[in-house]
Amino acid sequence: MRRATLRSLLAHKLRLALSAVAIVLGVAFVAGTMIFTDTLDRTFTALFQSTASDVGVTAEAGFDAGVDGTAGTRPVPAELAQRIRGVEGVAAAEGYVQAEGVYLLTADGQVLDTGGAPGIGASWITDPELSLGELTEGRAPERAGEVALDSGSAAEAGYTVGDRVTLLTPGPRVDATVVGVFTFGEDGGLAGASLTAFDLATAQDLTGAGDGYTGIQVLAADDVTDAELRDRVAAVVGDGYDVQTAQQQADEQSAALEEGLSFITVLLTAFAVIALFVGSFIILNTFSMLVAQRSRELALLRALGASRGQVTRSVLVEAAVLGVVGATLGLAGGFGIATGLRALFGTFGLTLDGDLVLSAGTVVWSYAVGVVVTLLAAWVPARRAARTPPVAAMREDHVAVERSLRRRTVVGAVLAAGAAVTLVGSAVAEDGGNAPALVGVGALALVLAAVALSPVAARPFARALGALLPRLAGTAGRLARDNAQRNPRRTAATASALMVGLTLVTGFGVLGASANASVDALVDDALRADYVVSTAVGQPFTPEVADRLRGLDEVAAVLQERFTQVQLDGQAVFAAAVDAATLDRGLTLEYLSGSSDGLAGRGVLVDETTAEARGWEVGDTVEAVSAGGQRAQLTVGGVYAANQAVGSVVVSLETDAALGGPALDRYVHVVLAEGTDAAAGRAAIESVVESYPVVSLKDRDEFAGEQKGQVDQVLLLINALLVLSVVIAVLGIVNTLAMSVLERTREIGLLRAVGMTRRQLRRTVRLEAVLISVYGSVLGLGLGLVLGVSLTRALAEQGITELVVPGGRLVGFLVLGALIGVVAAAWPARRAARMQVLDAIATA
Secondary structure, three states, X not given: OHHHHHHHHHHOHHHHHHHHHHHHHHXXXXXXXXXXXXXXXXXXXXXXXHHOOOEEEEEOOOOOOOOOOOOOOOOEOOHHHHHHHOOOOEEEEEEEOEEEOOEEEOOOOOEOOOOOOOEEEEEOOOOOOOOOEEEEEEOOOOOOOEEEEEHHHHHHHOOOOOOEEEEEOOOOXXXXXXXXXXXXXXXXXXXXXXXXXXXXXXXXXXXXXXXXEOEEEEEEOOOOOHHHHHHHHXXXXXXXXXXXXXXXXXXXXXXXXXXXXXXXXXXXXXXXXXXXXHHHHHHHHHHXXXXXXXXXXXXXXXXXXXXXXXXXXHHHHHHHHHHHHHHHHHHHHHHHHHHHHHHHHHXXXXXXXXXXXXXXXXXXXXXXXXXXXXXXXXXXXXXXXXXXXXXXXXOOOOOOOOOOOHHHHHHHHHHHHHHHHHHHHHHXXXXXXXXXXXXXXXXXXXXXXXXXXXXXXXXHHHHHHHOOHHHHHHHHHHHHHHHHHHOHHHHHHHHHHHHHHHHHHHHHHHHHHHHHHHHHHHHHHHEOOOEEEEOOOOOXXXXXXXXXXXXXOXXXXXXXXXXXXXXXXXXXXXXXXXXXXXXXXXXOOOEEEEOHHHHOOOEEEEEHHHHHHHOOOOOOEEEEEEOXXXXXXXXXXXXXXXXXXXXXXXXXXHHHHHOOOOOOEOEEEEEEOOOOOHHHHHHHHHHHHOOOOOOEEEEHHHHHHHHHHHHHHHHHHHHHHHHHHHHHHHHHHHHHHHHHHHHOHHHHHHHHHOOOOHHHHHHHHHHHHHHHHHHHHHHHHHHHHHHHHHHHHHOHHHOOOOOOOOHHHHHHHHHHHHHHHHHHHHXXXXXXXXXXXXXXXXXX
């Protein structure tokens, strides 16, 4: 049996290779995802571990604010460092100041491009045992007007010791002299961020920390463990502070980062599953047809004494070899995908230094996934081969009995009913946060229902659509229609691979069109200002921009908008902080009760959904706790209709400052003075904005275009990944048609013998491919519409308020499906036409 299995593998190399491609692509996604995430973890874990002191002291957080960066922190008093120095076992202790929003300008006045990574400013720690940086040139900054730059930023901007540089900070612009260049941590990598070091006093002034610190770093004496010193320091500093060892600091930062970037792993893993799912149809088709073609051979083996188990194992061994080969090539392809992902995220500011990480877990999972998926797909054909009676299979006129579709119909109907219930449930779910998950479950059930039911619908669809073919292509059209109807299971399995890809492409196409329409509606309905000043990557910037804009004669009002994270009555929410005096001039809120005057004092405005969920009314008092632990009693001053421009909660800038929020703006909305010429007003505003290269000025249309551009970028990435599933589907159609041609070799010979031309034969194969691909496209478009509409409704609370079905794009997808059939049929059609007539007739 081993020799027979090996000979079978060698005899069907090309057919198996086409199936192996599906495994290669699926495993490549699995391996690429794991390699990339392992590299990501290695980069940041090494960074956190190399920068953590033996013991760190920071102000205790009021609640877990994650890695969003919008929450302020409470400063640590300077006197605490002196108390810590007196603790037994402390070799050194020094406070430090650190803040985001510090950007280095290049020699031509542009912001040094970090691709969206933060620009960090920090005080230089003078104790070399505690310092996070190691000077490679010059010295440390000692006074105002002096800075040190990280080596990566200095090299990229072309600065060396002695050069004059300009920095944008949360406070004023700073002109300083570069006195030192340093590397950060053990390998000098900052994962794309830039770091500028100041002397302590300057850093405190620029960040508004007063005489306090962001935290205190503590060095342990040689005879004291980190855990022992942590306990001693904690006893001295008392409540209200987090005291952690180096390992605890690194673990906490790594966990927060992992949670913040978990969407990367989820997204890539989802595409790996899709690729493998689509690929399984190809493998199933391949082995089904191989078994059918080898029925006499397998029956002869049974007649010679081979057991059912041996026949089954023979087919599964072929599948296992295919899985191992595919997994090996997929693992190599995973390096390519991981390399591409590293380059892609590097453009977003997430720079991963060092080599890619290949762990034992990645290798094990790659082979496990590749082999298991292949074996599962080959299991049904293997069992079918073993169950065929030897004598019946060896008969010249043996025809496999087509099994009933009743069971598939029942299973498909049950899945379809479950999908309908789940999708309807997502539309009426009171908790909007669960609606997308319900849509995901319902969509999966719907796709599985379509896979189960597609053989049932394949034959009537081919009959209905194929009715046109005899009129258009004569005998070739009639034969193409009959061939598509001959084996509805095979037709359905081939079409299902394309169906899955187009379902997702269509669904996200509807979601993207709806999101863009929602952005336009939001700008039209909520944005009252004439211009918006913001960064392209959502980074905060200095309020100095707003202060200078207020001084322009051409400007009537300036609305600053910030975002912060706060806990209200025990539940964390994102809040917009705005200038209460100009809120109604820059934005339009539909007040259901109260007004913007409710922001006075310690007022808070909430949207209708939040008010109903919490049972709040105007005049109620709620307790607010910031991430830094600051507390305040807020009074509900108004309730407004849902508005994505401000989110669910609005507080004043003064309240945000009292809660420790950073004094950094995200948006500045500008209203021109009445009677001001638009061109003159824009020129005046640009004269201010151009001094701050980190921000840009947009009118209403430009602002909407920028927001839609971000949506389009995400969808472009998703669709680029989904294209791979369509590529696999094309390979599936090629595979099925090639094997179908081989399966019908004698039939093709007879047709040629009775007068069919090569051109007619090629046309027959092409039309059959078009029927199959159009069937898959129609199913995919239908399911995609359901998915897109359901997703749009489920994300209504996240701002997708408009539903748009891009009809032109859907027609394009249908045409694309037909073209896929034509392209996929090119090689099988050519191969069929080149068969020698007599050899084909003589084939057994």
